[in-house]
Amino acid sequence: MQRRRVVVTGLGTVNPLAHNVDDFWAALLEGRSGAAPITLFDSSRLDVKFAAEVKDFDSTAYLPRKEARRFDRSTMLFWAATQQAVADAGISYEDGEPGAERAGVVCGTGIGGIGTTQDQMDVLAERGPSRVSPLAIPMIMSNQAAGAVSIGFHLAGPSTCTVTACAASANAIGDAAEIIRRGVADVMVAGGMEGSVTEFAMAGFNSMKALSTRNEDPTAASRPFDRDRDGFLLGEGAGALILEEYEHARERGADIYGEFVGYGMSADAYHITLPRPGGGGAARAMQAALDDAGVDPVDVDYINAHGTSTPANDVTETLAIKSVFGDHARSLAVSSTKSMTGHMLGGAGAVEAVIALKTVSEGVIPPTINYTTPDPECDLDYVPNEPREAPVSTALSNSFGFGGHNVSLLFRSLRATT
Amino acid sequence: MDRATIESKLVDLLVDELGLERDDISMEARFEEDLDVDSLGVVELLMALEDNFDVKIPDEEAEKITTVGEAAELVSQKLNA
Structure with missing residues (x-):
């Protein structure tokens, strides 16, 4: 079935x-x-x-x-x-x-x-x-x-x-x-x-x-x-x-923003507040969302990062993205809208899911603001400071919580799934 | 404190503390049926009465109150006891 x-x-x-x-x-x-x-x-x-x-x-x-x-x-x-x-x-x-x-x-x-x-x-x-x-x-x-x-x-x-x-x-x-x-x-x-x-x-x-x-x-x-x-x-x-x-x-003829296609979860099983070094836990959540959806990593256009602006998270998440997406990590867009909203903690995942769905329906990626000095350990395309028009058919949204809870949600435009 | 003052202060409390609409409140209005004040709201009201009129209202007396007028009467009795 x-x-x-x-x-x-x-x-x-x-x-x-x-x-x-x-x-x-x-x-x-x-x-x-x-x-x-x-x-x-x-x-x-x-x-x-x-x-x-x-x-x-x-x-x-x-x-x-x-x-x-x-x-x-x-x-x-x-x-x-x-x-x-x-x-x-x-x-x-x-x-x-x-x-x-x-x-x-x-x-x-x-x-x-x-x-x-x-x-x-x-x-x-x-x-x-x-x-x-x-x-x-x-x-x-x-x-x-x-x-x-x-x-x-x-x-x-x-x-x-x-x-x-x-x-x-x-x-x-x-x-x-x-x-x-x-x-x-x-x-x-x-x-x-x-x-x-x-x-x-x-x-x-x-x-x-x-x-x-x-x-x-x-x-x-x-x-x-x-x-x-x-x-x-x-x-x-x-x-x-x-x-x-x-x-x-x-x-009922409802307007549809996009399809929810993948839910990935993992635990760091490491520390109550620190991410596991290397980002293995976060990577497994992203991979699990892709597997749930049956979506190939190269089909992901945009990642709304957890991107908290803490020294530890942003390096770890970058490593995790690179380990899941390989060479494609350099060609997809990653932004942290927490640069604008701040970290809404338990509300962040939902607000960022709203953003992921808007990127899919509007074809514009919101930027990471305040990006002025590159960190050699964070070397992806973070959509610095200016929004970018780009067709986004598949968007991933990451949320990682104290306790080592890692969650990735994958959304696709209906035109990509039907 | 005369009865009219008690009643007017009580109405203010119902508006300010419980968020009721002033126009809905009369001395005959029943808390549960007419004003949609549930059991938690009644406890809030009793606390407000005790604080604002500086009286003590035992639970067994509080349980008998069903209307705004009865609440005013109870406060009046306590103040004049």
Whole structure:
């Protein structure tokens, strides 16, 4: 029996560059940075005082205040992205409708409601246990967003959550596609988010020496593959995709961005935060995605890199790409859009999947900005500083998470697959 | 504190703390059926009442409240006890 095919029929995002896909795409092609001094809290105690925040986010544009205030910021970001993706796909369900049992959600996040955790821990310390909010637990739990989307959009099929750090929402997309392939559902909301620009999270990442400390020039801080990179730019944001079984999409005449063709996963099995030197784990994830799709490495046109701008990741990922693609590694385009968005952690995979699908449907590759000084150890074509028009029929998106989780997603244009 | 002041402060709390629409609120309005305030919302309201009126409301008394007016009455009793 032929495997059920999965296509993408809706996209949504809220991120440091924009509050919708069209504005986001325009910002990426302009090469704009989302970095700025922190506004969400008083950063005076921190060493690093900038981040890539979602700017001027008004939750009441998406929900009445009565409901919005019961969501952690991270949940609210995913809700907003989902609302856009659902509208884009033109699909909706009533409560209890039979088709709704064939629709579900997989939402990934690194940590869920860390902002609420910090707020309520402060309440506990300052005012005691009797003043901890009854909403604290539902807002903190990492699956709040999956639950909220299932409830709000009446999705009564599979509803679950992936929590694999910076690979989380890439896992969510892959897992959701597998659910459709297995025949359990026809439509899945898939993606994820992070809302962790908080003092506590920044302090933790800073203590790990993971963050760029370029306080004097925040927009130049995220410089993946550049020799002078010094750590990642913390971002926040959400991405949501509507994955749909191909025939289901065709029957209702849906517009299709592209086909989800490959899901690759591996573990470094090496260290809780450092990538395995040599990039063997990352390479196996990319190879697994190609194998899943039955796609030849030479057919890949573009890789949206994990590209965090940390000294370790960018070298390791470069080595991994070279080991999988051989000579073709020099002719394909690789860019890190984290140079603009910052690292949205659990939301990164989904937002970058949105980008991969846009490159496939638009034929333009967004650049790696802030690329000024080549690193001899990073010697691929990183699409430096300027977007590039190029036909992209097949795009790979990498996401690697603390814990050694490696995920690669492969998307193709329908013209390449049919 | 007179009853009118309690009621007006209570309405402000329902708007500010629970995000309810001011126009939906009356003294007769039932929390669950009319205002869609669930059990978690009721706990939030009780915390807000205790904090803002500086009273203690035991759980067994709180459980008897079903309308906005009953909440105002309970606060009034506590303040005048």
